[in-house]
Amino acid sequence: MNAATFFDGEGWREGIVELIDGRMLLRDERPAPGAPRLDGVVIGGFTDHHVHLQLVDHTLLGSSTLGRVVDLGANPEAIAALAAARFVSVAGAPSLNERGIDDADARSLSERSETTRAPRVAIDFAGAFLTPVGGYPSDRDWAPAGSFREIADAETAHAAVTEMADAGASVIKVASNADAGPVFADDLFRAIVDAASGRGLPVVTHAQGSGEAQRVARLGATRQAHAPFTERLDDSEIAAQAASVAWISTLSIHDGDTLATAVDNVRRFHAAGGTVLYGTDMGNGPTPVGLNPAELDALRDAGIDGDDLLRSLAPQDPRDPASVLLHLADVTATPSSARPLTPADLKV
Structure with a gap:
């Protein structure tokens, strides 16, 4: 049993970390005077708020420092199967076949997961993109079968939302890409x-x-x-968005002038009190299946660092027995230096 400083999602607190039945657990309990202290600090697994698991080798997640991901565009049946299992990386784990459907059912996958000691990664998801007929990404070769629904009217909109909700979605993803096809009229979007x-x-x-x-x-x-990147928003637009909308960063998918525009928007949005969430659009090009140092660097360029950067990563509550526990050298350490907490870190 070691005294430990940990991050609870908002700030730093004191608790106790110990090894129980082969698992590292943290309790929100005042350490006894003179208790040995863990070198460094503890934080829960990080969140990537924008991923596409059908476009990457999702079995790599279990060896990453991510504890939660939010999939924003996938075949709902396939992603629901992974989410139900709280997928972990195990040798011989089933992969998504060319139709985007698991070869093994969710129950079988869950049972396999229960037998491993690997960190678990919680998966939230939107299910399919909702897009106008002919809208983005319906014409994209990378879009897996079943990963979008073309919406023609309010009736099909309601049916699609119902389908995603019934599949277990925690958000609804809507495409509004005027640079790549039609977008919804105001009344249909509403x-x-x-x-x-x-x-x-x-x-x-x-x-x-x-x-x-x-x-x-x-x-x-x-x-x-995506943090707005098409154009520079003026300060009044930034203020209005900061009051009502959260932005998922995805800065590192850009370069050149587009990156500069997005970083400038995020810098002013953050300064105005807006909520910025770490997200990478994992699967958009050769992105890491794990924490993305380039995204962290871009967020720092936008003035988000220290505890603000940690909050954007929405780490799991380390007091939750299901959370991934990570170790950092100290409270000022960069998140990219985090690694899984191990029994060897405890002083005995």
């Missing part, structure tokens, strides 16, 4: 928001094209899947 609200689900939107980031926020989206 119909999707209303249907999602009726199931208690927020709407996260891929907004791209002139004015789209502002439009989707005005129509009821509460999360931008």
Whole structure:
């Protein structure tokens, strides 16, 4: 039993970390005077708020420092099977076949997971992209079968939202990419928001094209899947978004002027009190299946560092027995230096 400093998601606290039945556990309990102290600090597994698990080797997640991911566009049947199992990396684990459906059912996968000691990665998901007929990403070769639904009217919008909610979605993903095809008219976008609200689900939107980031926020989206990058928002637009919408960063998928625009928007959004969430669009090109140092660097360039950077990573509560426990050298250490906490770290 060792005294330990840990991050609870908002700030630093004191507790006790110990090895029980082969597992490292942390308790929110004041250490006894003179108790040995863990060198370094403890934090829960990090969150990537924008991934596409059908586009990467998702079996690598179990060896990463991520404790939770949010999939924002996948075949709902396939991603629900992984989420139900709280997928971990194990030798011989089933992969998604070319149709995007697991060869083994979710129960079998879950039973295999229970037999491992590997860190678990919680998977939240949106299910399929909701897009207008002919809209993004319906014409993209990378979009797996079943990963989008083309919405023609309010009736099909309601049916699609119902399908995703029934599959277990925690958010609804809407495509609003005016640079790559049609986007929803205002009334149909609102119909999707209303249907999602009726199931208690927020709407996260891929907004791209002139004015789209502002439009989707005005129509009821509460999360931008990408920090706005098409154009520089003025300060009044930044203030309005900071009051009502969270931004998922995904800065490192950009370069050149587009990156500069996105970083400038994020810097001012953060300064205005807006909520910035770490997200990488994992699967968009050769991105790491794990924490992405390039994304962390871009967030620092936007003025987000220290405890603010940790909050953007939304680490799991380390007091939760199901959470991944990570070790950092000290409270000022970069998240990319985190590693799994092991029994060898305890002083006995």
